[in-house]
Amino acid sequence: MHATKFVESYFDAWNHSDPEGVADHLTPDGVYTDIPEHVQRSHDEWITTLSDIFSNYQHRYELVGDIQQSKDTIAFQYLMYPSDKIGNGEDQDIHRGAEFMTINGDAAMTITDYYDVPMAQPSNFARMASREAQNHKYAKSGLNGEQLSDYKLRLERIMRSKQAYLQPDLTLPKLAEAVDCSINHLSQVINAGFGMSFFDYLNQYRIEHARELLTKLDGQNSAILNIAFTVGFNSNSAFYAAFKKCVGQTPALYRRAQMQQSS
Numbered sequence: 334m335h336a337t338k339f340v341e342s343y344f345d346a347w348n349h350s351d352p353e354g355v356a357d358h359l360t361p362d363g364v365y366t367d368i369p370e371h372v373q374r375s376h377d378e379w380i381t382t383l384s385d386i387f388s389n390y391q392h393r394y395e396l397v398g399d400i401q402q403s404k405d406t407i408a409f410q411y412l413m414y415p416s417d418k419i420g421n422g423e424d425q426d427i428h429r430g431a432e433f434m435t436i437n438g439d440a441a442m443t444i445t446d447y448y449d450v451p452m453a454q455p456s457n458f459a460r461m462a463s464r465e466a467q468n469h470k471y472a473k474s475g476l477n478g479e480q481l482s483d484y485k486l487r488l489e490r491i492m493r494s495k496q497a498y499l500q501p502d503l504t505l506p507k508l509a510e511a512v513d514c515s516i517n518h519l520s521q522v523i524n525a526g527f528g529m530s531f532f533d534y535l536n537q538y539r540i541e542h543a544r545e546l547l548t549k550l551d552g553q554n555s556a557i558l559n560i561a562f563t564v565g566f567n568s569n570s571a572f573y574a575a576f577k578k579c580v581g582q583t584p585a586l587y588r589r590a591q592m593q594q595s596s
Contacts, residue, residue, distance in 0.1 A: 352380045358444070484522045
């Protein structure tokens with residue numbers, strides 16, 4: 334991969350407020366991680382989030398310094414500022430960040446975004462913008478408390494009874510179709526109703542199922558890699574990362590501890 338062209342294309346998509354263009358720099362099963370917000374988003378969920386942000390905020394992104402590249406990684410720093418501040422010398426709304434990407438072929442498997450507090454201001458604009466965009470989106474959604482509760486029940490029924498989380502290609506739009514609600518409403522149900530992102534909500538079910546399987550010994554299906562695929566993960570590394578985040582230890586250590594308790 335030519336790192337410079339890849340990053341130039343990435344910045345061009347950001348500067349043209351193109352959510353699909355930005356997200357398509359990520360593989361279909363890739364993960365975008367917002368470190369300050371402690372949120373992870375799948376490819377499709379990131380498109381939804383970007384669409385909301387771009388509809389309310391217009392910013393300019395610029396590369397700072399050189400692009401750092403190793404065999405499978407790209408790293409760079411950037412500046413972000415409102416489009417209407419370009420060229421007027423005002424720096425109070427300028428924000429600095431850095432992104433680290435792990436590359437697979439022509440796209441990134443992971444994009445990790447770090448951003449600092451804005452220059453000359455104590456609050457974090459990027460975080461504030463994300464929250465304001467979400468609040469603005471929910472204010473227009475027309476979803477009341479009764480509807481939210483109804484959608485929560487439908488969602489839980491689909492996840493528990495039909496085990497939708499076992500589908501490795503499950504996305505927010507597909508789940509919204511199953512619940513029979515809009516993508517925007519389902520995003521609100523998960524974020525406001527359960528206090529987490531779609532990515533974390535999905536993984537909690539997969540990890541809960543994996544914990545059950547890890548305590549059983551049934552031949553070939555007991556291999557940890559097989560369990561990862563069985564519960565819906567597309568890679569062993571993604572499974573290990575999600576498991577450790579949810580449980581606090583690796584699948585192998587968890588299994589060993591459970592076996593010791595039952596012996």
